Structure formats: C-alpha cells, structure tokens
Amino acid sequence: MSNPLFAGGGFLGFSKRFRATVVNDIWAEVLFFTAIATMVACVSHFTPTSLAISNQMLTVLGTVLGLVISFRTSTAYERFMEGRKLWTSIAIASRNLAQVIWIHAPFERVDKKTNQQVSHLKIIIEKKTMINLIQGFAVAVKHLLRGEGGVYYADLYPLISCLPRFASAKHTSEDDMMPLWRASDMDHRMHHTIRSQSFGSETMNNVLLRAKSDPHLLSEKHGNSSEFSDSEVGWLNTLRGHSGKKFDPEAALPIIPSEQPLRPARNPPRSSVYDYFPFLRILRPLWRPVTRHFSQNRDPSTHRRRSITGKKIRPSLADSNVPLEITLYLSTYFSMLLRAGQLQPASATTMVNAISSMQDTVTNLERIKNTPLPFAYQAHLRVSLWLYLFFLPFQIYDAFKFLTIPATAFASFLLLGFLEIGQEIENPFNYDLNDLDLDHFCLSVQRELHEITAHTAPDLEEFVFSEWNQPFAPADRRSAKEMMADVAHDYHGLETGVHSIRKTLLKSWREVDETTRQP
Template sequence: MVAENPLFSKWSLKKFKATVINDIWPEVLFFSAVAAMVSLVSDLTRHKLSFSSAMLTVLGTVLGLVISFRTSSAYERYMEGRKLWTAIALSSRNLAQIIWIHVPFERVNKRTGEQKSVLEITIEKKSMINLVQAYSVAVKHLLRGEPGVYYEDLYPLVCFLPRYSTHVHENATEDDMLPMWKASAMDAKKHRTAHTLTSSRPLSPVGSNSERDQEAEKELSELSEDQIYHSLRGRSQAAQKKARKFDPEMALPVVYSEHPLQPARNPPKDSIFDYLPFLRIFKLIVSPFRRSKKSQPEVPTSATTRTFTGKRLKPEVVDSNVPLEITLFLSNYMAWLLKNGQLQPATASAFLSAISALQDTVTNLDRIRNTPLPFAYQAHLRISLWLYLFFLPFQVWSSFGYLTIPGTAFASFLLLGFLEIGQEIENPFNYDLNDLDLDSFCLSVQRELHEITAHSCPEPDQFIFTAWNQPFAPGDRRTAEEMLNDVNHSYHGPETGMHSIRRTLLKSWWDVDQMTRT
C-alpha cells in the first residue's frame, strides 16, 4: 500500500504504478487525438469544426457531480472495509483475553479426579488463541480470492484440527473428510497453476509409521530450526539471506504439509509493461513472430492481471468456508468450557459476543467484495463522459485554438482519473498498491495475541505492594511497601485511617490540577 503524499515525497516506479495512468492512458490518448484532428481541420481547411458551447457548462456540472458521487461512494466502501478490519482486531483481542485470563489455569480432570498440569491447560488455551489468529488470516485469503488453507501463514495455525468425521484415521477415506479439508484439497488441485507454489515435503496419512516417515523424522532431528524452516519452503541461499530481513512466517510453527504450501502474499509479478504501458504496442507486433511454447507450463505474469491496454482485471471471486469452520471450533470450545463449568455466565456472554462480532465482520467484508456498482450505472456514466469529452474540442476550439489539444488531454486525465479511482477502490482487498494492507492488519493481530499470551496472569498482591508502586503520588510519594510497614502512620488508625487517606487523595487532586494547568 502506498500512503505517502506524492507532492512532498520522493517519486519512484512503485508510486507511479499506484496511479491510474496505466488504466486511462489509451482513452486520454484517443480524446487528445480527436482534439488534434479538430484543431488541424479547423485551422488548415475551410471547414470549422466548432459549435456553441452553451451545453458545456450545464453538462460539465452534472457530470462533475455524478463522478464526485461515484468516487465518494467507492471511498465509503474503502473506509468501511478498514473499519471492519479494526473490528476484527478488536474482537480477536477480546476473545484472546477471555481465553487466556478468564479460563482458569487450575482444573481437575473429572474422569480421574486428578489435578491437570499447568502445561496441559496452557497448551490448550494457546492452541485456541492460535485459531483466533488464524481467523484473520483466513479472512484475508478469502477476500483475495484464495480458497483453502494451504498457505504458509495459515496452514501451520490450523493443521492440528481434525480432518475426518471418524476418529479412526487408519480407516478414513476421502468421503469421511470434513468440509474445510476436502474443499482445501480440491482447491489446491484446481488453483495449482494460478499461484507461485513453494516446495514442501509430503506428509503420509495420519497414523502410518512408514519407513519414509521414520527417515524424515531422522533428517528433521539433524537439522537446525532455521534449516528446517527453509528446507520445508525450498528456498535458495539467496532467498534465505533476503528472508532474514523480513519474513513473518519465520514466527510460525514448522510443519509438514501433504500439499505444497502457497505463499502468504502472492501479488502479480511486475513487468516493464506495468511502468511503460505504451510498450504493449510492440508486444502485439512481436507476438505473431514468437515461437510457440506449448510444451512449457504457463507461468502467471502481470499480463494475466491486466488487459492489452494495461487496464486492471478484477480477480476471480471465490468462496471459502475456512473462517466459518474456525468460528465453529471456537464456539465448540466455549460450549465445552460451559459444560465443564470453566466459564462464568457473564464471561461466556462476552465470549459469544466476540465470536458473533467476528462472523458479522466477515459477512460485511464479503458484502463489500461481492456487491459492485450496478452495471447500468457504470455503463451510462462512462458513455456520458466519453460523449462529453468527444465533443469537448468542438465546443472550445473557437476560444482556445491549438490549446484545445492540451486542454482536452488535461480534462480527459482529470475526469477519467477520478472515475477510474472510484472503480479501483470499491473493492480494496486485493494486491493493488491502493488497496488496504491486509497483511499488515493480520501481522498486527498476531503481535497483539502473542503479547496477550506473554502475560503471566499474576496475583495482584505480587506486584501491587512493592517498592516500585507509589499509588498516592503526588500527595504522598511513599511507596506501597513503605506505607504498609509504617504502622504508626495515621493511615493505620481505626478512626483516622480512611479520613487521612481521603485527605491525601484530595491533596493529590489539588496538586495535579495546579501542576497540569498552564
């Protein structure tokens, strides 16, 4: 995402690509050519291609208002998408705090009557918080039209979930596979050529103890953690060196996958045509003379995301049930806690509200993605604008002369640019440089959830009554430990204690009021 002010920052090819010049240059060139034709014919021949400009002001005002409404409505969708992602982050934090703090660490196994270990309960709670993290990642891939779970940033978080309806995995067949895994396996085969795949070692079916598994485990034990990570993703030494600078997937578990894991971020590849779109003309001229390469597999390039003129193509809209199934597991966990008496009713209500908020946000995000502006409105607006720009040179030639050419070019650039911006940002969830930075949002959720689980949940008396705490400052700058040890102070008196404390707090208010006013 490019979010810098273009007037007060250094320009680059990336910022140029973030503009809509690639999308509108053919139309600007066409209307400039019409203006040049009108200017030359009117100046070099007896025919004057000009008529009254009485309609120019009226139609221009109407078109300006309609285009402004078009851009404003698209920007509303853009901002609504940002607000919904804020809601996902907030609900994820609330849900993680409930799981980590309000679900007790002390628990008795009802079957055996023995106390469960802290390690066992911590693993349980941390695994469910990992599912909360996986939810935002699954929503990101859903909005980008990337179905399934086989991604470097999603699969390690959900791979422990059950895959079959039967508990006996040795006898399980594809017919017993649960919806999320069955759909993901089908999507992995269907979209195998639509992504840049990374290599990963195959995983044998659960429950088998083949020699290949034993050899893989032996190799795994001989490798360092960093070597394991990069071997699973098949990265070269150069890629590994580059990955050390910024590679968020290094923070995730290292697991085997039965399907090659696709990249967490897979934007279309850049080419020279994305920065110099007029060169596509030469590509058209050369293409008939190029040799056929049918024997070689097709590699996705930026050409698959843009038309011949450089206009962006909208990505395919796909469905994915991964976010839904994650919320089902979270709801099942809440029901299990209630059944075992591990949640208070008020906490359970907050738990359920957080899950409902997650489901509500993904529904609204999917609504934004799947509800474009009606075709009739877009077609009528664009045709009206084309007719206005086409007849613009005929109306201004008598007043501007040859300045009609740059004037028409500027008017075309201005009006077509705003129209194209509205069309681009109405679905702000893809890889365009003007879209929302979904990867950054997901990583922010990941950092916040890990910060929550880093909280050790200590008893309040372990940190309140220490030498570091001055609760009554500035009225009384003694520490809590000193105040407790000074038993002769009026704070400890049966009659003067609370009165003296209130007097100190009142003094603190007065001191703060005087110190903080200019």
C-alpha cells in the same frame, strides 16, 4: 503505521508512488481523446472546414457529470472506510476472545473421567491452540477477500494444520474428509490448473500419511514441502528493510510439513517495465513469442493481472469456508468450557459475543467484496463521460484554438481519473497499492495475541505492594511497600485512615491540576 510499500526514497519510492496512480488504467483513453482534439484542431486550422460546434450543452452536461462522478467516488470511499472499520472489529473481537480464553478460563480443572487434576501444561497448550486459531481466522479472512481459496498458505497452514482431516479416525477415506480440507485440496489443484474433480493417488496418499502418522514421516517423504517454488514469489522476496534484511514474518510461525506445496502468504502481481511506460503495452504482442519461453514455468495466478491497455483485471471470487470452519472450532471449545463450568456468566457472554462479532464481520466483508456497483450504472456513466469528452474539443475550439489539445488531455485525465479511482477503491481488499494493507492488519493481530499470551496473570501481591509502585504520587511519593510497613502513619489509624488517605488524594488532584495547566 505507514504503508511499507511507500517507505524509502529515491527511484524506488517514486516508482511505487507512480504505480499507485491510475495512469496505467486511463492512459489509453486519455491518448484517444487527445488524438480527437488534435484532429479537430488540425482540420479546423489547416483546412477551410471548421469542426467547431456550439458550446451551449458544455456547462450543463459538465455540471451533471461532475456531480455523478463525485457521487460515484464518495460511494466507493464509503465502502473503503467500511472495510477498514470491519477489520478494526476483527482486531477488537480477536483481542476480547483471546483475553477471555487466556485469563478468565481457569488453569485449574478436574478430569471428570479420572477425577485427576489436569496439568497446567495441558491447559496452556489447549488455550494457546485456540488463540492460534483466532490468529488463523484473521489470516483466512485476508485470503478469502483476495480471492485465494483453501488453507495451503505459508501464513495460514501452520496455524490450523492440527485440525482433524476426517470425520472419524477409524475411517480415513475420501468420503470421510472434512469440508475444510476437501475444499482446500480442490482449491489448491485448481490453482495449478488441474481441473479433475477426483483425488489423485499421490495427493490422497499424502493426506492419509498426514492423518495416520507422525508429521516427521511426511517431512522425510517429501522434504521441506513448505518451501516456495521459484514461481511462488512471496512477501519475503518483495519487501526489504533499509538494511537489506529480508522481511520474513512467516519465520515466527510453527514449522509444520504439509501434504501440498504451500503458496506464499502474499503474492502481489509482479511489476514490469509496462507499469512505468504503459504506452509500451501496444508493442507487447510483438514481444510475446520471445518472452513466452521464459514464462512457461510462471505461477498461473500471476498471469493476466492487466489487460492489453493496462487496465487491472480483477481476481475471481473465492468460495472459501475456512473462516466459518475456524469459528465452528472456537464455538466447540466455548461449549466445552460451558459444560465443564469453567466460565462465569459475564465471561461467557463476552466470549460468545466475540465469536458472533467475528462471524458478522466476515459476512459484511464478503458483502463489500461480492457486491459491485450495478453494471448498468457503471456502463451508463462511462459511456456518458466518453461522449462528453469526445465532443469536448468540438465545443471549445473557437475559444482555445490549439490549446484545445492540452485542455482536452487535462479534462480527460481529470474526469477519467476520478472515475477509475472510484472503481479501484470500491473493493479495497486486493494487492493494489491503494488497497487496505491486510497483511499489516493480520500481523498486528498476531503481535497482540502473542502479547496477551505473554501475560502470566501474576498475584497482585507481586507488583501492587512493591517498592516500584507509588500509588499516591505526587502528594505522597512513598512506595506502597513503605506505606504498608509504616504502621504508625495516619493511614493505618482506625479513625484517621480513610480521612487521611482522602486528604492525600485531594492534594494530588490539586498538584496535578496546577502542574498540567499552561500559565
């Protein structure tokens, strides 16, 4: 599937493609080295002093730097592809786990306390809740990798809001709060620049109200607390289809009131005129007093996405335990099925392997996220490249004269661009247009899980032996229902049945082999 950010043509499509380049990150350095080349050319041409020097080191150093930059870019691309493969592992493990829960765990169960048959409705609600947790796992990993801690997001909270808040229903205090919710509350308050480490009275009252009463009471007290604030511009305000209809995938999720305002499912940095004309960033300090008034109510998480020269400011790492907590609840459900004798050994093995794969995958994704290239390597490579580009115009002036200026600009753009591309894609989990489309991956998992739960596990008699099935085509184009009804046919004979069926299948093979081969 193509990236929706690059859909469409015209100016909008061009602007998105332009922002996907690294021009904003390297324009200042390219401008600096071009100015050096201009100074060398002008001084050498208009004054008796020639700044040209020998170019003996040009070829040797250029070859070495080219190899090192190529290695840097290749290493970053390996991390990019490994991240993509790990997300494929999440999708596979999610499908396998959901299939075991939905199909292999039986719908018949006897309550050991009452010896009564458990209703199908109760079991289906139980299974669907666990599959929602599987979907929530993928969403939680997405927010973890983007440095967004906690659970208060429009695409995550509705899936896991049913999880218990406190260790005991009888003791609902701050000390009894489960790690998932306590950490999420602290992350939420830090998001809004509240640094206090204690629970505020209003926040704690909201949590207690959520824990002790019907969710409708919380909704009546706070209104629709799931609505985004004006500063929290989410996915539905940034992505629109060709028809102008808002793309709002969160509309397919449950509507659950929350004790905290929900942050948008997707909160990329806002684009501005500086993204299209990066040289205007030099004038930004002059405009800051004028624009400060209009940015007072802006979400703090959207500030400082780029430096004064346009370089991206990487988001801080999030210490989130949400994916781990979700796998603990899935493991608890697996343990319950085992104790109840509800799983066959093969299904139990598939289920435990899927949960283990999910845990391994998120650990490996965190490894990619939290292990940047060593600073000494990055600093040494960048300083070496700067020195090479700085002395480049001095070495090529004798051969190029005033063409030294565009030649230096092109060399700077080329080498600095490859270096910056390597730095950008080594962590492919952010909101950059060149990063992996984590939202698309999560929505794909969501669609697949709902497709699994739409499967009704029908009796084979309902579809195998129907008039819509021609199992022996093309040799025998009768339906399965017709073949079963024709008891006089050789298929039903004690001595001719299997032999006649094999002849038909052999004829089908010959016809398919001849039909599908080009002459």
